[in-house]
Amino acid sequence: MALAHGIPENHQRTLVLEQAEAEVVAAIREAGTLSRTDLARQLGYSRSNITSTVQGLLERHIITEVGPGESQGGRRPVMLSLNGKLGYVVGIDLGATSLDMALADFNGHLLERSSEPADVRDAPEKVLGRMTEIALEFLQRRRIQPEQVLGIGVGVPGPVQFSSGLLIAPPLMPRWEAFPIKDFFRDTFPAARVVVDNDVNVMAIGELYAGAGKGIDNFLFIKIGTGIGCGIICKGQIYRGSDGCAGDVGHICIDYNGPVCHCGNVGCLEAMAAGPPIAARAEEAARRGQSEFLAQRLAAKGALTAKDVSEAAATGDQVANQIIKESGRMIGGMLAGLVNFYNPRLILIGGGVSKTGYKLLSAIRQAVLRRSTALSTRDLHIDLSSLGDDAGVVGAIHLALEYVFTVK
Amino acid sequence: MALAHGIPENHQRTLVLEQAEAEVVAAIREAGTLSRTDLARQLGYSRSNITSTVQGLLERHIITEVGPGESQGGRRPVMLSLNGKLGYVVGIDLGATSLDMALADFNGHLLERSSEPADVRDAPEKVLGRMTEIALEFLQRRRIQPEQVLGIGVGVPGPVQFSSGLLIAPPLMPRWEAFPIKDFFRDTFPAARVVVDNDVNVMAIGELYAGAGKGIDNFLFIKIGTGIGCGIICKGQIYRGSDGCAGDVGHICIDYNGPVCHCGNVGCLEAMAAGPPIAARAEEAARRGQSEFLAQRLAAKGALTAKDVSEAAATGDQVANQIIKESGRMIGGMLAGLVNFYNPRLILIGGGVSKTGYKLLSAIRQAVLRRSTALSTRDLHIDLSSLGDDAGVVGAIHLALEYVFTVK
Numbered sequence: 001m002a003l004a005h006g007i008p009e010n011h012q013r014t015l016v017l018e019q020a021e022a023e024v025v026a027a028i029r030e031a032g033t034l035s036r037t038d039l040a041r042q043l044g045y046s047r048s049n050i051t052s053t054v055q056g057l058l059e060r061h062i063i064t065e066v067g068p069g070e071s072q073g074g075r076r077p078v079m080l081s082l083n084g085k086l087g088y089v090v091g092i093d094l095g096a097t098s099l100d101m102a103l104a105d106f107n108g109h110l111l112e113r114s115s116e117p118a119d120v121r122d123a124p125e126k127v128l129g130r131m132t133e134i135a136l137e138f139l140q141r142r143r144i145q146p147e148q149v150l151g152i153g154v155g156v157p158g159p160v161q162f163s164s165g166l167l168i169a170p171p172l173m174p175r176w177e178a179f180p181i182k183d184f185f186r187d188t189f190p191a192a193r194v195v196v197d198n199d200v201n202v203m204a205i206g207e208l209y210a211g212a213g214k215g216i217d218n219f220l221f222i223k224i225g226t227g228i229g230c231g232i233i234c235k236g237q238i239y240r241g242s243d244g245c246a247g248d249v250g251h252i253c254i255d256y257n258g259p260v261c262h263c264g265n266v267g268c269l270e271a272m273a274a275g276p277p278i279a280a281r282a283e284e285a286a287r288r289g290q291s292e293f294l295a296q297r298l299a300a301k302g303a304l305t306a307k308d309v310s311e312a313a314a315t316g317d318q319v320a321n322q323i324i325k326e327s328g329r330m331i332g333g334m335l336a337g338l339v340n341f342y343n344p345r346l347i348l349i350g351g352g353v354s355k356t357g358y359k360l361l362s363a364i365r366q367a368v369l370r371r372s373t374a375l376s377t378r379d380l381h382i383d384l385s386s387l388g389d390d391a392g393v394v395g396a397i398h399l400a401l402e403y404v405f406t407v408k
Numbered sequence: 409m410a411l412a413h414g415i416p417e418n419h420q421r422t423l424v425l426e427q428a429e430a431e432v433v434a435a436i437r438e439a440g441t442l443s444r445t446d447l448a449r450q451l452g453y454s455r456s457n458i459t460s461t462v463q464g465l466l467e468r469h470i471i472t473e474v475g476p477g478e479s480q481g482g483r484r485p486v487m488l489s490l491n492g493k494l495g496y497v498v499g500i501d502l503g504a505t506s507l508d509m510a511l512a513d514f515n516g517h518l519l520e521r522s523s524e525p526a527d528v529r530d531a532p533e534k535v536l537g538r539m540t541e542i543a544l545e546f547l548q549r550r551r552i553q554p555e556q557v558l559g560i561g562v563g564v565p566g567p568v569q570f571s572s573g574l575l576i577a578p579p580l581m582p583r584w585e586a587f588p589i590k591d592f593f594r595d596t597f598p599a600a601r602v603v604v605d606n607d608v609n610v611m612a613i614g615e616l617y618a619g620a621g622k623g624i625d626n627f628l629f630i631k632i633g634t635g636i637g638c639g640i641i642c643k644g645q646i647y648r649g650s651d652g653c654a655g656d657v658g659h660i661c662i663d664y665n666g667p668v669c670h671c672g673n674v675g676c677l678e679a680m681a682a683g684p685p686i687a688a689r690a691e692e693a694a695r696r697g698q699s700e701f702l703a704q705r706l707a708a709k710g711a712l713t714a715k716d717v718s719e720a721a722a723t724g725d726q727v728a729n730q731i732i733k734e735s736g737r738m739i740g741g742m743l744a745g746l747v748n749f750y751n752p753r754l755i756l757i758g759g760g761v762s763k764t765g766y767k768l769l770s771a772i773r774q775a776v777l778r779r780s781t782a783l784s785t786r787d788l789h790i791d792l793s794s795l796g797d798d799a800g801v802v803g804a805i806h807l808a809l810e811y812v813f814t815v816k
Binding site: 018020043045046218230232235239240242243246247249252256263265333336337338340341345371372380407408 | 426427428430451452453454567576577625626638640642643647648649650651652653654655656657659660661664671673741742744745746748749750751752753778779780781783784786787788815816
C-alpha cells in the first residue's frame with residue numbers, strides 16, 4: 001500500500017524503531033541536542049549499548065552529528081541531533097472561529113505559519129479541504145513533496161476519542177461527530193500519520209516541548225475561553241485518562257445552587273466563570289448603569305464579549321475589574337482542589353479570556369494560595385501561557401512529531 | 409560499609425540491575441510468571457536481547473525457571489518467576505491506633521502476619537522499637553537472618569516527604585516530625601532498603617499489585633477515616649506529585665460556608681464528611697432524641713464514633729442511615745470533580761468509615777454519576793477496597809519490593 005502511493009519503501013521503514021532507538025530519539029528530540037554520554041546517563045543504558053544504538057540511527061540518517069558541545073572537563077563531546085530533513089510535519093490548531101497552521105521540519109523548526117478566520121460550524125469537508133489547501137501552499141513555497149509530510153497533528157475544540165481520532169458529541173461542532181478526520185488527509189498526504197487531539201491537550205504539549213513547561217514533569221494548562229478545559233502533563237507526558245477525556249474541568253461543580261449549565265448540571269465552573277458568563281454579567285451591569293464604558297459599548301454593539309470587559313478593565317473601569325476578579329476567584333477555587341489532588345509544579349493559563357491578563361491571573365493565584373495546602377503551593381508557579389496564541393499550533397507540530405516514529 | 413556489617417558482598421551486588429534487567433524484573437514481578445516471548449512482546453525488545461538479559465538474571469539467581477506454561481499453539485513455553493528465596497521484605501502499616509505487619513519473600517508471598525493496637529502519639533523510638541521486635545520474631549520463627557531482610561516498606565498516617573522518608577508536620581503524630589525512620593532500622597537490618605510513604609499511597613499500591621487494581625492503569629484509592637486521603641495510580645504506578653503530597657483531597661473545599669477545619673480553612677471535605685463529623689452529627693441527633701439506638705449508645709459510652717453510626721444503620725436506624733448517606737453524597741460530590749479531571753477506570757473506597765458498607769458506597773456512586781460527564785463514567789467502577797484491612801500491610805510489602813533492586 002505504501003508503494004502504491006509512490007512512497008519509497010525505505011522511507012517508511014526508516015520510521016520503525018526498536019525500543020532502545022525510540023528512547024534515544026525521544027530524549028534527543030526533547031533536549032534538542034545530546035552527547036552519547038548524556039544519553040547513557042539519562043536513559044540508564046550502558047555506554048556500549050548507547051554507542052551501537054546511536055551508530056544504527058546515524059547509518060539510517062535518523063540522527064546526525066552536529067559538532068562538539070560544551071566540555072564537562074575533558075574532550076568536548078560530539079553532539080547528536082535529529083536529522084531535520086528526514087521529513088516534515090504539519091501542525092493544525094482549529095479554534096471555534098480561527099484556523100492556525102504551520103509546517104515544520106523533524107527538529108520542530110517552524111518553516112511556514114498561517115492564521116485565518118474559520119467557522120467550525122461549517123461542514124468538516126469544507127474546513128478540512130481548506131486545511132489541505134494551506135498545507136499544499138506551504139509545501140509549494142518550500143519545494144517539498146506531499147510524500148515528505150510524515151505527520152499531521154490536529155487540535156480541535158471538542159472532546160476527542162484519542163485512539164480513533166474521532167470527535168464524540170462535540171457541542172461547538174456537531175457536524176463533526178465521528179467524522180473520519182484521519183482518512184480525509186490520506187489521499188493528499190499518503191505517508192503522513194495523522195493524530196487528532198483536544199485543543200487544550202495540544203496546547204499543553206506545546207508548552208511542554210517549546211514553552212514554559214520545558215523540563216517540568218507535572219503541570220497543568222488551563223484554557224479559559226467559551227469553555228474551560230485542562231491539559232494534564234504527568235511525568236513529562238500528556239495524560240489523557242482512561243477514556244481520553246481527562247481534564248474536563250469546566251464541568252466541575254463549584255456551587256450546588258448555581259445556574260444550569262448547557263451540560264444539564266447546575267453550578268459548573270464554565271457556566272459561572274468562562275467567557276459567556278463574564279459577558280452576561282457585564283451586560284447586566286451595563287443595563288443597570290453601573291459602568292459607562294460597558295453601557296456605551298453595549299449600545300454600540302448590541303452585545304458584549306469577555307474582550308469588551310477586558311478592554312473596560314484596562315481603562316480602569318471598576319465594575320469590569322470586579323467581574324474579572326470574581327471569575328478568577330471561581331477558577332482559582334476550583335484549581336485549589338486540583339492542586340491538593342495533583343500537586344503540580346506549574347499551572348499555565350491560556351485561551352481567549354486569559355488575555356484579560358494580570359488581574360485575572362492575580363485573582364486565580366490568590367484563591368489557590370488561600371485554599372491549597374502549604375506544602376503543595378510552596379514551589380508552585382501559576383503563570384500565563386508562555387506561547388500565547390502559538391501554543392496550539394506549536395503543540396500540534398510536536399504532537400505530530402511524537403507519533404512519526406513507530407516502535408517495533 | 410556493607411562488608412563491615414557482615415553482608416556478603418555479592419549479595420549487595422546482586423541487587424544492582426541494568427535498565428533492561430530492571431524492566432524484565434518489574435514485568436515478571438507484576439505478572440507473577442512470564443515466558444521469554446511474553447517479555448519480548450510486552451517490553452518491545454528483540455527476542456535475542458531478551459534471551460541474553462534473562463540468561464544473565466538466571467545466572468545470578470535473581471529469576472528462576474518454573475516449568476512450562478500454557479501453550480499458545482506450539483511448544484509450551486518455559487515460564488520465568490522471581491527467585492522468592494533471594495531475600496525477604498517486611499511490610500509495616502502503622503495506623504493511628506493499630507500496627508499491622510507482615511514478612512514476605514521476594515515473590516510477595518506472605519510468610520508471617522501480625523496485628524496489634526498501637527498509639528502513634530507515643531514517641532517514635534517506642535513504636536519503631538516494637539516494630540523491630542515483631543520483625544525479629546517473624547525471622548526467628550522462619551529461621552531467617554536479619555541480613556536477609558533486603559527491604560522494609562512502612563506506611564504511616566501522615567504526610568511524608570518521599571525522597572527523605574520524613575514526616576512533615578503530621579497532625580496525628582507531631583512527635584514524629586522529621587524523625588529519621590530510615591536510620592532507625594539500619595542497625596538491626598543492615599541490608600534493608602527502608603521506604604516510607606503515606607498510608608493511603610501504600611494501600612493503593614496494595615490494590616495495584618494484589619487487589620482489585622491489578623492490571624488497571626489509572627485508578628484512585630480513597631481512604632475515609634479520621635481524615636480523607638487519596639492514593640493515585642497513574643499509568644500503572646503510584647503518582648506522588650511534584651512535592652510528594654498529591655492526593656490530599658481531604659482539604660478540598662466543598663462548601664464555602666462550611667465549618668472551620670483543623671487546617672484553618674472552611675468547608676474542607678474531611679471536616680464535613682469524615683469519621684469525626686459523622687460522629688458529631690450522630691451525637692447531636694442522639695441528644696435531640698431523634699434516634700433511640702444512638703441515644704442509648706451515647707448514654708452508655710459518653711461519646712459516639714462512626715462505628716456506632718454504622719452499627720445503628722445496620723439495625724435499620726433511619727437517622728444513622730441519613731447521616732451516612734449525607735457523608736457519601738459529599739464525598740461523591742468531590743469525587744465527581746476528580747472523575748472529570750482524572751478520568752480514572754476505577755475508584756476503590758477503604759479506611760475505617762468505609763466499613764459502613766454499601767449504603768455509603770451507593771450514596772457515593774449516585775453523586776458521582778449525577779455530577780460527572782457521561783464519557784468519564786461510562787466504564788468507571790466504584791467499589792469498596794478488595795483487600796480491606798490488609799490493603800496497607802500488603803501494599804507495604806509491595807512498596808518494599810519496588811525498591812529492593814537498584815537500577816545502574
